[in-house]
Amino acid sequence: MSDFVSALLSSDLQLIRGVPKADLHNHLLLGMKVDRISGLSGRRIKPFQYNGNGIQDINNWISEQYIPVLKIPGIFPKLIEAGFQQAVDDGITVLEASIDVGFGNLSGIPPEEVVETLRSAHQKVAPHMIFRPCLGFPRSLPVRKLLRFFEPYLDLNFFTSIDLYDDEMSQSVHNYREIYRFAKQMGFRCTAHVGEFGTADQVREAVDALDLDAVQHGIAAASSPDVMKWLAERSVPLNICPTSNLVLQRVKSYATHPIRILFDNGVKVTVNSDDVTLFNQGVSEEFLHLFQAGLFSAEELDGIRESACPQSPL
């Protein structure tokens, strides 16, 4: 019996944390517990509460609770280190985590410093972790503006993937075709948030239009056998975050989460944290929830874990 299987069977969170795992859907500045942000900033940060308004509730929380923290001089490296520390404590050995392409502009921190901060936090806190830095593009911004933010990062040769997030309904994915085609030519891995609030057909449309290597969420695909077959044939993985889906009321319970349907239809799935700050769960807790809800056997979850981090060192 593998260490992970026996850790799940005994529902021992510490043992689960001790087994190597990947987190391929992580927004690094929202990667630590909310209490940690309070501790680092010396301010009382209110935990996120969902009020039924989709991504708008997250954006409201960020502007009310988090933007003032980000303006504190010198806090950025501390927050990034806290994001890495959370991943280390969770037993993450492969981390694909994004930082917003417009963050430098918002905070007045130049792109060179953003990159250097990420690089040194990785070396300081998690030198053995495989870190795949990702640049996140907010979908509500015009493409022209995003290209302007993107440009200075290209010469720095640091980021390895791009992601599209924020309000899925704000504009057509086709508007991002040019930016994604360019990024692919430059060697970036291409991912996008889709099928979280949208439909199965929109998942297929985005994968097709943007030539995606992976989908963030994508759970709506479970409602269409056609789309699942299409994703399975192309081996496009869905990086799923169960608690995020539960808190944002995309699913009713862990026990009915569509990750099971996707898995049974041959779609490659991974289990991830999304935003520890907002949802308060690491990847270890996510695996435990899926197991305790009876959605997967411990062996099946071990297979999902392993397929996301095949060559992970500890």
Ligand SMILES: [Zn+2]
């Ligand atoms: Zn996300």
